[in-house]
Amino acid sequence: MAARAEDINREDALQGIGCSRKRKEDPRFVQGKGNYVDDIKLPGMLFADLVRSPYPHARVKSINKEKALALPGVHAVLTAEDLKPLNLHWMPTLAGDVQAVLADEKVHMQYQEVAVVIADDRYIAADAVDLVEVEYEPLPVLVDAHKALDPDAPILREDLQDKDNVGQGPRRHPNHIFTWEVGDKEATTRAFDTAEVTVKEEMYYPRVHPSPLETCGCVASFDKVNEHLTVYITSQAPHVVRTVVTLISGIPESKVRIVSPDIGGGFGNKVGVYPGYVTAIVASIVLGRPVKWVEDRMEHLSTTAWARDYWMTGELAADKDGRVKGLRVNVLADHGAFNSHAQPTKWPAGFFSIVTSSYDIPAAQVKVDGVYTNKSPGGVAYRCSFRVTEAIYLIERMMDVLAQKLGIDKAEIRRRNFVKPEQFPYKTALDWELDSGDYHTALDKVLAAVDYQGLRKEQEEKRAKGELMGIGLVTFTEIVGAGPSKSCDILGVGMFDSAEIRVHPTGSVMARMGTITQGQGHQTTYAQIIASELGLSSDQIQIEEGDTDTAPYGLGTYGSRSTPVGGAATAVAARKIRAKAQKIAAHLLEVDENDVEWDIDRFKVKGVPGQEKTMKEIAWAAYNNVPEGMEMGLEAVDYYDPPNFTYPFGTYLCVVDIDKYTGQTHVRRFYALDDCGTRINPMIIDGQIHGGLNEGFAVAMGQELPYDAEGNLLGNTFMDYFIPTFVETPHWETDYTVTPSPHHPLGAKGVAESPHVGSIPCFTAAIVDAFAHLGVTHMDMPHSAYRVWQKLHELGLDKHS
Amino acid sequence: MAKQHISFSLNGQQVDALVEPRELLVHTIRETLSLTGTHIGCETSHCGVCTVDLDGVSVKACTVLAMQANGSEVMTVEGLADADGLHAVQQAFIEEHGLQCGFCTPGMLVRAYRFLRDNPNPTDEEIRWGMSGNLCRCTGYQNIIKAVHSAAQKLQQA
Numbered sequence: 002m003a004a005r006a007e008d009i010n011r012e013d014a015l016q017g018i019g020c021s022r023k024r025k026e027d028p029r030f031v032q033g034k035g036n037y038v039d040d041i042k043l044p045g046m047l048f049a050d051l052v053r054s055p056y057p058h059a060r061v062k063s064i065n066k067e068k069a070l071a072l073p074g075v076h077a078v079l080t081a082e083d084l085k086p087l088n089l090h091w092m093p094t095l096a097g098d099v100q101a102v103l104a105d106e107k108v109h110m111q112y113q114e115v116a117v118v119i120a121d122d123r124y125i126a127a128d129a130v131d132l133v134e135v136e137y138e139p140l141p142v143l144v145d146a147h148k149a150l151d152p153d154a155p156i157l158r159e160d161l162q163d164k165d166n167v168g169q170g171p172r173r174h175p176n177h178i179f180t181w182e183v184g185d186k187e188a189t190t191r192a193f194d195t196a197e198v199t200v201k202e203e204m205y206y207p208r209v210h211p212s213p214l215e216t217c218g219c220v221a222s223f224d225k226v227n228e229h230l231t232v233y234i235t236s237q238a239p240h241v242v243r244t245v246v247t248l249i250s251g252i253p254e255s256k257v258r259i260v261s262p263d264i265g266g267g268f269g270n271k272v273g274v275y276p277g278y279v280t281a282i283v284a285s286i287v288l289g290r291p292v293k294w295v296e297d298r299m300e301h302l303s304t305t306a307w308a309r310d311y312w313m314t315g316e317l318a319a320d321k322d323g324r325v326k327g328l329r330v331n332v333l334a335d336h337g338a339f340n341s342h343a344q345p346t347k348w349p350a351g352f353f354s355i356v357t358s359s360y361d362i363p364a365a366q367v368k369v370d371g372v373y374t375n376k377s378p379g380g381v382a383y384r385c386s387f388r389v390t391e392a393i394y395l396i397e398r399m400m401d402v403l404a405q406k407l408g409i410d411k412a413e414i415r416r417r418n419f420v421k422p423e424q425f426p427y428k429t430a431l432d433w434e435l436d437s438g439d440y441h442t443a444l445d446k447v448l449a450a451v452d453y454q455g456l457r458k459e460q461e462e463k464r465a466k467g468e469l470m471g472i473g474l475v476t477f478t479e480i481v482g483a484g485p486s487k488s489c490d491i492l493g494v495g496m497f498d499s500a501e502i503r504v505h506p507t508g509s510v511m512a513r514m515g516t517i518t519q520g521q522g523h524q525t526t527y528a529q530i531i532a533s534e535l536g537l538s539s540d541q542i543q544i545e546e547g548d549t550d551t552a553p554y555g556l557g558t559y560g561s562r563s564t565p566v567g568g569a570a571t572a573v574a575a576r577k578i579r580a581k582a583q584k585i586a587a588h589l590l591e592v593d594e595n596d597v598e599w600d601i602d603r604f605k606v607k608g609v610p611g612q613e614k615t616m617k618e619i620a621w622a623a624y625n626n627v628p629e630g631m632e633m634g635l636e637a638v639d640y641y642d643p644p645n646f647t648y649p650f651g652t653y654l655c656v657v658d659i660d661k662y663t664g665q666t667h668v669r670r671f672y673a674l675d676d677c678g679t680r681i682n683p684m685i686i687d688g689q690i691h692g693g694l695n696e697g698f699a700v701a702m703g704q705e706l707p708y709d710a711e712g713n714l715l716g717n718t719f720m721d722y723f724i725p726t727f728v729e730t731p732h733w734e735t736d737y738t739v740t741p742s743p744h745h746p747l748g749a750k751g752v753a754e755s756p757h758v759g760s761i762p763c764f765t766a767a768i769v770d771a772f773a774h775l776g777v778t779h780m781d782m783p784h785s786a787y788r789v790w791q792k793l794h795e796l797g798l799d800k801h802s
Numbered sequence: 803m804a805k806q807h808i809s810f811s812l813n814g815q816q817v818d819a820l821v822e823p824r825e826l827l828v829h830t831i832r833e834t835l836s837l838t839g840t841h842i843g844c845e846t847s848h849c850g851v852c853t854v855d856l857d858g859v860s861v862k863a864c865t866v867l868a869m870q871a872n873g874s875e876v877m878t879v880e881g882l883a884d885a886d887g888l889h890a891v892q893q894a895f896i897e898e899h900g901l902q903c904g905f906c907t908p909g910m911l912v913r914a915y916r917f918l919r920d921n922p923n924p925t926d927e928e929i930r931w932g933m934s935g936n937l938c939r940c941t942g943y944q945n946i947i948k949a950v951h952s953a954a955q956k957l958q959q960a
Contacts (some may be wrong), residue, residue, distance in 0.1 A: 030907045032892065033840070040838035214851055266940055297844075450915075494949065691941055719937075737839065
């Protein structure tokens with residue numbers, strides 16, 4: 002037993018996979034020593050601020066810079082006219098469209114960038130913005146996506162008028178962007194024609210904003226002597242930004258350095274390239290001085306990437322026992338003024354076709370139409386993997402609608418339709434191959450943990466007394482880890498990711514990845530992976546990301562891809578090093594390579610106790626005593642192109658009590674069980690889940706970016722836009738099962754987005770369930786007290802009897 | 803605009819600055835005095851990432867004029883740790899995983915420090931209300947509440 006205890010000690014000392022290691026990032030953050038973009042101050046640095054349009058649709062008749070330029074401390078005022086000779090007045094989006102950097106004769110949305118002012122400090126820049134005189138000629142405004150394709154709709158994008166394709170397939174109207182259709186139409190029609198029961202529901206998924214607490218910004222610094230550009234930027238994908246900068250500026254990638262320093266939250270908002278970044282870069286090139294641009298909160302909420310804005314119609318065909326035979330979905334997607342949603346290029350609706358989720362649905366058909374409106378551009382993956390949130394919302398709502406129609410319990414109807422454990426790998430009707438899952442176990446565990454039957458009984462008693470209590474249940478499957486390069490790319494670059502690991506002679510490690518942490522704790526967890534793979538303590542392993550001069554090219558962190566792709570690259574690179582180490586160990590021990598075996602942190606000669614070389618000893622030997630013909634050193638690189646996506650899943654349950662006089666919803670209980678496969682750091686996983694649940698709570702209960710009929714954005718400050726505080730936020734209970742991914746080197750699937758994807762329909766389900774006995778099948782988000790009260794009032798429930 | 807001379811104590815050290823009357827305290831601290839731990843998130847006093855301690859009260863430095871700090875005592879996140887190491891709230895945030903991206907953390911810590919001075923033995927509910935002027939997008943607050951509790955216990959024992 003002593004030997005065993007010693008093994009356990011050795012393993013624990015590594016702080017590898019599976020342990021709740023404290024975060025390496027934290028000491029600098031708790032001491033105010035983080036290094037965010039706005040903390041960067043370069044000698045001679047100037048400040049940029051943007052002149053923005055008050056009109057959502059207008060011609061720019063004239064721009065007068067004189068008064069602004071006359072203000073002491075102002076260095077330049079640039080407009081589209083100034084950028085034109087450089088061909089920088091428009092930029093490519095990640096979706097095949099172009100977006101105006103500064104308005105070129107026309108504005109297409111309120112707050113659109115019209116001119117940039119460069120000044121000595123941010124106060125002077127703000128003063129000068131007010132001195133720039135712009136004359137506009139207002140045009141008719143298109144706000145309602147449903148009217149975008151009307152024959153007499155105002156035409157928004159005159160720059161595209163002659164194009165019948167804007168990068169995502171043929172289009173049929175000047176305001177049309179694409180039609181995306183997948184699935185077997187014939188089989189689906191047959192399923193509906195022969196169904197014993199069908200249900201249909203329309204639902205709107207509001208436009209919401211990720212709103213990380215750090216807004217977007219950059220510091221651009223062009224070195225005129227060496228023609229070298231450095232940009233510190235709030236980006237979740239710095240290598241992609243470098244490629245975009247080269248494509249639009251012509252500066253070779255080797256002379257462009259993009260650095261994502263510490264990032265104050267991203268959640269999908271910081272994937273794209275924004276006009277503010279480009280104007281700061283241009284200003285730095287023109288003036289030869291560093292230029293900082295940092296937007297304020299109102300600019301952030303008004304112009305940077307939001308998510309959703311999907312008008313969805315779902316239909317299910319089923320038998321009378323609730324077994325689903327067919328699914329049909331139609332979506333009208335409002336993309337705003339430019340198609341700059343950040344999805345893999347060939348996926349105009351992202352992975353929305355994961356809509357069959359955890360269910361064995363034989364036939365399905367999906368159609369999505371994307372349209373332009375006079376609103377800010379977006380439709381990004383907000384804490385989800387490319388429109389998965391919308392898809393799961395739709396199917397989970399539809400399963401409840403079907404259950405209510407048939408009078409079947411909402412847990413039971415899911416159980417009847419689940420893909421069974423023996424069906425994996427399971428090919429869905431819309432062509433995804435679910436890698437692994439055990440949905441029944443997850444569901445049963447949650448139902449037992451919360452005493453589901455007891456809750457239903459309590460609900461019945463409450464209903465008898467006229468009280469409103471709702472139980473929401475969601476059983477979702479996500480698709481993350483984009484993705485296999487055969488199906489996923491961004492601007493033509495395959496969506497692989499990378500790791501480069503160097504073991505130093507004394508056994509410490511430097512590793513760099515193509516991803517970038519924004520709070521996920523990569524510096525902690527990647528080190529744990531390497532520690533377990535190489536048998537070196539994670540405390541000796543340094544992780545660096547985000548500097549394109551040093552890190553290997555990668556597609557970045559969003560869509561829960563860091564662990565599925567970057568984590569896999571890290572494991573594979575470490576295994577390459579271990580394979581070399583095995584040869585060195587055999588050489589040192591003077592035995593054949595096949596006669597040594599790996600044991601936690603060393604290679605041992607099989608069957609000969611004591612004959613062993615630790616990884617530390619091997620590291621030293623790698624720099625002075627390697628087998629003949631082997632090159633010195635101990636390092637490896639891996640560019641990991643995943644064979645498939647990973648499919649984390651979960652079962653969430655929410656219990657709410659609704660005050661029938663005020664519409665106030667109290668979330669009494671929220672229980673979240675997640676299965677993300679192999680768990681690398683349980684403490685961090687729980688933290689990610691808490692955060693995702695809270696962002697889901699925000700979306701479901703209060704967030705929206707509404708526009709009035711004139712195209713004015715209502716609600717672009719934290720006074721109006723709902724961010725839950727400590728007070729509103731419910732208490733979270735978490736649980737897990739472990740079903741490893743069969744194709745990921747570690748069996749890990751990714752986790753940070755599941756809680757967002759799964760919780761939003763769960764809140765809606767709970768609220769609708771509170772009204773289900775009154776025939777209510779759906780209520781659109783956000784479920785603010787006022788909106789819930791409107792339903793109470795409509796049903797006459799808010800009256801004292 | 804003519805600049806004005808102000809002088810105040812920042813983390814125990816007397817500092818001087820020349821500021822425009824309209825300059826916000828958060829900019830003076832971050833840009834003139836180069837302490838960048840105090841962040842800017844909304845500029846409308848909603849998010850609390852700019853929270854500093856001003857004469858024993860938590861204030862949001864994005865809506866305080868630098869001149870209002872003249873002659874006062876200001877503490878930022880950089881003033882929490884001392885020669886003995888991290889303050890109990892800093893240590894507790896690390897232990898309880900009370901932070902992720904770290905952007906709200908300095909304001910959270912400075913608020914937690916003042917809150918625990920005012921209420922050394924709070925309930926969960928009191929923590930939720932007492933900290934509610936500080937927003938966090940990453941943590942879902944739960945581990946911050948645990949951290950504040952844990953720091954309270956440590957401070958009580960000390």
